[in-house]
Each structure stands twice: as C-alpha cells, then as structure tokens.
Amino acid sequence: MIERxxxxxxxHHKDELIGLAKRFGGVQECSEVSLSSLDLKGLDILCDGKIVRVDFPKEISPSELKDSIIALCSSLPHQDVKKEMxxxxxxxxSVIxxxxxxxxxxxxSYAPLLKYDGKFFIYISEVADHYCIIESKSKESGSFLSRG
Structure with missing residues (x-):
C-alpha cells in the first residue's frame, strides 16, 4: 500500500509535493521532487537531493494514510490555479x-484557434457551413484540441 x-x-502530484516542501519544510525553491518514503508520522520528500520531513499533525493508523496525505495537500494555498488555467x-x-x-x-468540424493581443479567434472560411450559423448567433459549442 505504501509503495502504491x-x-x-x-x-500525479509533483506540484503538491513541492508545495508541502515549501510550506512545511522551509524550502524556497525545488526543481526536482519526489516522495521518497512515508510512515505513520509523516512524509519524507526528496527536494533537489535534500530530504524534507513533513510530519502529520499526529501519528496515524495505516487506514488513515490516504486521508491524512489528502488533508495535508488540501491545506496548501491554491494561488497558482489561475496561472495553471x-x-x-x-x-x-484548435477547437472542435x-x-x-x-x-x-x-x-x-474543427478550426484553428488563434491568439492575438490577448484575445482568441477561430479561423473559419466564409464558405464553411459554420460561418453562416455562427454569424447568425445561433447556439454553438466548442471543444479544444491540443497541439501535440
């Protein structure tokens, strides 16, 4: 269970590990991070080659491991959410x-999604079926496609 x-x-949670190392371990910056071990008292986070110990508020039972880690991660400030979005x-x-x-x-169909001067534009030819429909302000929806 611990290895899982x-x-x-x-x-899946490198950013949270960095956040825990910064908040509870006094680390300023951390470029390479991993959870190296954990026990019923806390976590050992390897941050740029240095072990940072993050203790749980109290010793826990094995059945409380998952919830205790989630609670620690949930206590982190989420100031970077806007940046991530x-x-x-x-x-x-592209957009579908x-x-x-x-x-x-x-x-x-799909169309290129262009960004110019902080605004987004969909590039559609005037002969495309979508053009007249979107121009008439009917209901439409879109989904994004990644570049890679």
Missing part, C-alpha cells in the same frame, strides 16, 4: 465546432 501511494504521488488554455491550437444547420442537423 508513493508511486501515485510521484506520478491560463497555461492550459494557451496550450490549445459543433453547430446545428437550419434543418436541425448537426455540423461538426
């Missing part, structure tokens, strides 16, 4: 368009 938790934290948004290069024709038939 360590593997999960290292594969902007990076996520900026990582897209979904509109309804005048007859109520679905029309689905």
């Amino acid at each position: 938790i360590i593997s999960h934290m290292n594969d 902007m990076m996520f948004r900026d990582s897209f290069g 368009l979904s509109t309804l024709s005048k007859d109520g038939e679905p029309i689905i």
Whole structure:
C-alpha cells in the first residue's frame, strides 16, 4: 500500500509535493521532487537531493494514510490555479465546432484557434457551413484540441 501511494504521488502530484516542501519544510525553491518514503508520522520528500520531513499533525493508523496525505495537500494555498488555467488554455491550437444547420442537423468540424493581443479567434472560411450559423448567433459549442 505504501509503495502504491508513493508511486501515485510521484506520478500525479509533483506540484503538491513541492508545495508541502515549501510550506512545511522551509524550502524556497525545488526543481526536482519526489516522495521518497512515508510512515505513520509523516512524509519524507526528496527536494533537489535534500530530504524534507513533513510530519502529520499526529501519528496515524495505516487506514488513515490516504486521508491524512489528502488533508495535508488540501491545506496548501491554491494561488497558482489561475496561472495553471491560463497555461492550459494557451496550450490549445484548435477547437472542435459543433453547430446545428437550419434543418436541425448537426455540423461538426474543427478550426484553428488563434491568439492575438490577448484575445482568441477561430479561423473559419466564409464558405464553411459554420460561418453562416455562427454569424447568425445561433447556439454553438466548442471543444479544444491540443497541439501535440
């Protein structure tokens, strides 16, 4: 069970490990991080080659490990959420368009998503089926496609 938790934290929660090392370990910066071990008293986080000990508020039982780690991670300030959302948004290069024709038939295609001067634009030809529908301000929806 402990190895699964360590593997999960290292594969999916690097940012949280950095946050824990900074908040509870007094670390200023950390570029390489991993959870090296854990026990019923806390976590050992390897941060740039240095072990940072993060203790649980009290000793716990094995059945409390998962919830205690979640509680520690949940206590971290989430100041970087907006930055992460902007990076996520900026990582897209295309959008899937979904509109309804005048007859109520679905029309689905994709178009380039362009960013200029802090605004986003969809590049669609005037001869495309979507153009007239979107121009008439009917209901439409979109999904993003990544560049990679």
